[in-house]
Amino acid sequence: MNRGEITLLGSAFCVILTMHFTIQLLSQHLFYWKNPKEQKAVLIIILMAPIYAIVSFAGLLDFRGSKEFFMFLDSIKECYEALVIAKFLALIYSYLNISISKNMVPDEIKGRKFTIHSQ
Template sequence: MDLSRMSREQITLVGVGFCVMVTMHFTVQLLSQHLFYWKNPKEQKAIVIIILMAPIYAVDSFVGLLDIRGSKAFFMLLDSVKECYEALVIAKFMALMYSYLNISISNNIVPDGIKGREIHHSFPMTLFQPRTVRLDQHTLKLLKYWTWQFVAIRPICSILMITLQILGMYPTWLSWTFTIILNISVSLALYSLVIFYHVFAKELAPHKPLAKFMCIKGIVFFCFWQVKSLTLFLFTIDKFILIFKRS
C-alpha cells in the first residue's frame, strides 16, 4: 500500500479502519475472557454491555466517514442508536456498582453497613435537595431514577429529532432546545454516579471502577460537545459569510 499516492480522504479511511480493527480485536478478547469464565452473571452481563460500547462507537464513526454526503436523516438515526446505547451503558454502570455492594433495589436489599451514610449535594442540586442527606432505601432509589431517566429521555428525543428531520421541520433553535434537554439529562445521570462513587469509594476501590467511569464520562461528554461545538462553529461561519456577501 503506497500512502504517497493516496488522497487525504483515503488515508483517513485507512487509519480509521485500522483503529476499528484494533478496537474489535480487544473487544473480542475481553468478551471471550468473560464468556469462558462466566461465574457471576449479574455483574458480567453489565460488564459485557459496557464493553460493547467501544465497537459500537467505532463502527458508527467509520460508517459516518464512508459517505459524508449521505442522507442527514440516516446518519442522525445511526448516531441516535449509538447515543441510546450510551444511555444504557450509564445505567448499567450504576447497576454494576450496586451489584458490587450487594444492593438490590427491587428486592429491598441494602446492607446494614452502608445505611445512614451522608450524601453531600452541591449546587445546583441543593436547589432541589437538602445539602446533606442520609443514605437509605429511598435515597438509593432516587439515585437509580436519576440515572435511568436518561435511558428514557434519550430515545424519546432521538425519535422526535429524526421525525422532524425527515419532515423538514428541524430549525436550529429546536436543535439547541434538544441539546439543552439532553445535556441536563445526561448531567443528572452522571451526577448520580459521581455522588454514589464518592460515598462508597473505599468499598468500590478493590473493583477499580474509577478508571472505567472516567472513560465512560470522557467518551460521553467529549463526543457530545465535539458535535455541538463543530455545529456552532459551522453555523457561525455561515452567518459571517452571509453577512459578508450582503455587504
C-alpha cells in the same frame, strides 16, 4: 494517497483493532463465567467501544443523501449509551452490595447538605 484516504485507512485499522480486542475480552468473560449478574453488565459496557468505533467510521464515509442514515446511527448510539450508564450504575450498586429495589437512596451514598453562612 491523499489525506482523506489515509484518514479513512487509519480509522478502518482502528475499528478492526477495536473489534479484535472486544471479541478477545468478550470471549474471556464468557469462558470464565462465574458471576452472571455482574458479567452481563460488564459485557454490555464492553460493547460500547465497537459501537462508537463503527458509528464514527461510518461518519467518515461519504454517503450521498444519507442524513437520515446518520441520524439513525446516532440515535442507536445515544440509546445504547443510556443503557450502558444504567448498567454501570447497577454494577456499582452490585459491587457496593446496595439494593436498588427499595427505591431509596442509601445513607452510604447520599450527598451532604451544606449551609452557607453569609458574612
